[in-house]
Amino acid sequence: MNKKPDLKVNIGGIELKNPVMTASGTFGYADEFRELIDLNRLGGIVVKGLSLKPSSGNPPRRIVETPCGMLNAIGLQNIGIDAFIKEKVPFLKTLSTPTLVNIYGANMDAYAELAARVDDVEEIAGIEVNISCPNVKAGGIAFGVDPESAGNVVKAVREKTGKPLMVKLSPNVTDVTEIAACVEDAGADSVSLINTITGMAIDIHTRRPKLANITGGLSGPAIKPVAVRMVWQVAQRVKIPVIGIGGIMTAEDALEFLIAGATAVQVGTANFVNPKATMEIIGGIEKFLIEEGIGNVQEIIGSFRV
Numbered sequence: 386m387n388k389k390p391d392l393k394v395n396i397g398g399i400e401l402k403n404p405v406m407t408a409s410g411t412f413g414y415a416d417e418f419r420e421l422i423d424l425n426r427l428g429g430i431v432v433k434g435l436s437l438k439p440s441s442g443n444p445p446r447r448i449v450e451t452p453c454g455m456l457n458a459i460g461l462q463n464i465g466i467d468a469f470i471k472e473k474v475p476f477l478k479t480l481s482t483p484t485l486v487n488i489y490g491a492n493m494d495a496y497a498e499l500a501a502r503v504d505d506v507e508e509i510a511g512i513e514v515n516i517s518c519p520n521v522k523a524g525g526i527a528f529g530v531d532p533e534s535a536g537n538v539v540k541a542v543r544e545k546t547g548k549p550l551m552v553k554l555s556p557n558v559t560d561v562t563e564i565a566a567c568v569e570d571a572g573a574d575s576v577s578l579i580n581t582i583t584g585m586a587i588d589i590h591t592r593r594p595k596l597a598n599i600t601g602g603l604s605g606p607a608i609k610p611v612a613v614r615m616v617w618q619v620a621q622r623v624k625i626p627v628i629g630i631g632g633i634m635t636a637e638d639a640l641e642f643l644i645a646g647a648t649a650v651q652v653g654t655a656n657f658v659n660p661k662a663t664m665e666i667i668g669g670i671e672k673f674l675i676e677e678g679i680g681n682v683q684e685i686i687g688s689f690r691v
């Protein structure tokens with residue numbers, strides 16, 4: 386069979402031409418990649434996390450390489466929602482690829498206000514609510530580790546927007562399925578996981594932390610097995626689509642997540658190593674389906690056999 390397989394998926398009301406999206410914070414606001422890849426080939430774009438006011442993030446050093454991954458403590462440096470709408474949306478709306486805005490608030494009202502602002506922007510396909518950033522002092526992770534708070538943030542955001550809501554979950558919890566179930570009940574249209582795993586690294590000569598923030602978020606291939614496990618568990622617990630994230634470098638990695646039950650995936654750290662990673666992953670998924678004689682990517686989603 387050589388016919389091109391159908392790669393289309395729907396993630397809680399957003400139609401993607403293929404299941405490969407970019408992960409927030411690793412792809413800027415997309416225009417940075419316009420010379421490097423065909424942005425219209427992507428399934429979806431998630432932009433850098435945005436807050437109400439611009440933020441310069443944490444002091445340096447903010448990135449450390451680790452075996453099979455990296456630690457970051459950027460602390461949500463961003464241009465702020467108003468500048469994003471004014472300066473970045475005009476380019477994004479020229480693309481055929483849907484864009485999701487990743488939002489982060491220091492408190493419940495800030496999340497709600499951000500959702501209201503994004504709701505006014507017709508060209509934005511959906512909102513990814515980040516309740517899982519480990520690198521900021523207030524808010525973020527505080528909401529993502531408690532099922533009730535997580536549900537309350539989602540309710541507050543839901544009241545302000547009719548746009549599809551994807552809620553990004555933290556792996557730094559005892560039972561990720563509990564949080565997933567609560568955000569589903571609160572009105573999330575999909576969940577994405579995982580955000581980074583909290584870690585740290587020490588300079589043995591100075592005996593000081595390598596990151597100015599002391600702790601940071603671990604990403605890259607090192608976290609993939611944890612992410613696949615959590616995606617598999619959450620996919621069994623909720624009815625809404627699950628978006629798999631964590632250490633995806635190749636098509637094989639992406640397929641592992643799809644088989645575990647993810648409807649789509651996001652590619653993060655790989656963009657730093659190989660800016661064309663997403664294009665290769667899309668091509669590789671297509672090739673795999675052709676080789677396996679599978680006409681539609683839906684057939685692979687959740688096809689895990691135990």
Ligand SMILES: Cc1cc2nc3c(=O)[nH]c(=O)nc-3n(C[C@H](O)[C@H](O)[C@H](O)COP(=O)(O)O)c2cc1C
Nearest residue numbers: 408409410434457515579580604605631632653654
């Ligand atoms: C430098 C960097 C910045 C990030 N910034 C954000 C962010 O602003 N919002 C967010 O929800 N996740 C952010 N993340 C988390 C990623 O989107 C992703 O969940 C995580 O890195 C795991 O995927 P990966 O192993 O493919 O990188 C960031 C990750 C990195 C490495």
